[in-house]
Amino acid sequence: MNEMKNKLNAALAQAVRGRITRREFTQLALASGVTLAAANTMFASAAKAEPKKGGTFKIGVGHGATTDSMDPGLYPDQFTGTALWGTLANSLTEIDADGNVTGDVAESFEASDGAKKWVFKVRKGITFHNGKAVTAEDVVASIMHHRGDDSKSAAKSLLKSVVSVKADGAETVVFELDGGNADFPYTVSDYHMPIMPKNADGSVDWQSGIRTGAYMLDKFTPGVTATFNKNPNYFKADKGWFDRVEFLSIKDVAARTNALLSGEIQYMDRCDLKTLDQLKQSPDHTVSEITGYGHQIYAMNVTAKPFDDVNVRLAIKHSLDRQDIIDKVFLGHGTAGNDNPIAPTVKFAVDPQPRHTYDPEKAKAFLKKAGLESLSFDLSVADAAFSGAVDSAILWKEQAKACGIDINVIREPDDGYWDNVWLKKPFVASYWSGRPTVDWMMTTAYAADAAWNDTFWNHPKFNELLIAARSETDEAKRAAMYAEMQQILHDDGGLINLVFNTYIEAHANNLGHGKVAANWQLDGMKIAERWWYTA
The missing domain is CATH 3.40.190.10 (Periplasmic binding protein-like II)
Structure with missing residues (x-):
């Protein structure tokens, strides 16, 4: 046994130096009594100590659609986001593996005046792919790209609180906000806001793909x-x-x-x-499963009939058995949602009550309040929205029958789904990767003027709380505001949060x-x- 242990330790040392393959190490580990999963973990931990250049x-x-654009404000998903931002570009800040915000193009950032003023220092020596040095003016132009009156950028609503953004010399950028925002450094890490070269006319060169990335x-x-x-x-x-x-x-x-x-x-x-x-x-190959902030949803346009009646919305929310769908379609991977987009791991998250569970009698009672004995509507889905969207919809259709609800499931083409269906059809499958702060998630998807408000929901009290909470420095008061916002959205919104999903990916x-x-x-x-x- 000691001989096998010594051989295994020697193999680990070889793995650190990149002198043994995973297959060779795994065979030796299995022979010494280590499980396959443990062997893979041991090898990965050892091998990652010696990164190899090249390849x-x-x-x-x-994801990916023929309508995708180089304009970062229009990036819709992980194809454009990972390729044209995470690979090609950098934002002012980034989120690290522990969920903390750190500098990226900015080497530092500091708040003053109750977090109404933020000063970012541009990292020295950073250049664009064409060799041009990155300056504060490039940063200002990159931010302004999303703020114009005609902008269709997904980042426009995130920057609504910005009163001004100015360069103070070659390396300093000053943001003035209309109210305090302790989360602002998180905001400018968004993948829609890479730093791009400024043109002579003050616009940015987004067309060429010249950025700062690896x-x-x-x-x-x-x-x-x-x-x-x-x-x-x-x-x-x-x-x-x-x-x-x-x-x-x-x-x-x-x-x-x-x-x-x-x-x-x-x-x-x-x-x-x-x-x-x-x-x-x-x-x-190795399969990885990461729990993040992501959630897979169905979104109804609350301005379209019959979804403009809150009782109809509540009836629909009680017409699906989320756990049954998770068990049968997602094979147990994920946690049932409760029509709140804030993941349990996010600071200030709450679980609104009562929970929206499958309850045919309650669904019928809400229909009756809406003056209806039954309900029929179209639901547009495609697995481009999320893997399992079609199967989930079909299972939901069967569940809803007991509630007096008939769902006509329309299977839409995967290609062009985000351009031709999402934000176009009245009830659709969708997904959100989630955001690390309550303000960021709500501002992106549920504020009245959000470019990606896929439920078209506009609730005055919610919008007031969103602005007030952003500048509240008392954490107890801020927590209460965020709790009330989550409750309002749960009770009144057009969101059906099916599941907080895990990211399941595989690699060599x-x-x-x-x-x-x-x-x-x-x-x-x-x-x-x-x-x-x-x-």
Whole structure:
């Protein structure tokens, strides 16, 4: 036994130096009585100590549309977000693996005047891909790109509180807000707000793809692929290990899985839960499951009939058995939602009461309050929204029959779903990666003027509390405001939070990484910057 233990320790030392493959280490570990899961963990922990430079990293993503744009304000999902932001660009700040906000293009930031004024210092020596030094003027122009009257940027509502943003010299950017906001550094980490070069007319050059990131754009074909080459002048010496990174839009999960198993790609997101056990049996691949802030939802337009009646909305919320759907469609992966978008792990999160559980009698009672004996409506779905959206809708249709509700499930095409269905049809499947603060999530999706308010909900009291809580420095008072907001949305909104999901992804065993971030999928959408090959 001691001999096997010594051999195992020696193998671990070899793994640290990259001199033994995962397969060789696993065979030895199994022979010494270690389980396969433990062996994979041991090897990964050892191998990641010695990142290797070079190689081409190919990533298969279950998003991407032919309508995708280089304009960061319009990035809709993980394909554009991970490829055109996390790989290509940097924002002023970023969220680390522990959920904390840290400097990115900014080396520091400091608040004053009750958090109404924020001063960011631009990191010295940072350059764009064309060699031009990044200045405070570039930062100002990049922020202003989202603030124009005609802007359709998803970041526009996040920046509504900004009264002015100005350069104070070459390295200092000063934000003046209309009220205090202790969370403002989180806001400017958003993937819609990369720093871009300023044009002579004061606008920004978003078209060329010149950014500051670990990789430089080679080619972008919307809805198909995005390829990048290493930036030799990247300002983070310990990031950006690959020579080349390629993203492939592979929306069909079976095709994505086959691409991984065949070696066409080395990483895939949104694994098929139905075949997950088979994928876990592959000795050359690792399946990861990360709990973040993400949630998979159905969103009804509350300005469209019959959803403009709160009693109809409440009837619908009691017509689906969320846990049954989680068990049968998601195979137990995830936690049932309660029509509140704030994940339990987020500060100031509450669980509004009463919980919206499956209750046919209660659903019928709410229909009766709305003056209805029965209800029929269309529900537009596609697995582009989230894996299992179609199956969930079909199961929900059967559950709703006992409530006097007939759901006509319309299966929409995956391609173009976010442009042609979401925010267009009155009741749709959708998903949110979530946000690390209550203010950020609510401002992005439920404020009256939010560009991505996919329920078209406008509640005056909610909007007042959102503004008031943002500048409240007393945490007890702030907590009470956020609790009231979550309750209002739960009671009145058009959100059906089906499940707080986990990010289930898979990758080749010769990939190494540090602690994986949970704020977005694909390691905070920065997988290309943060990961490496171990052999």
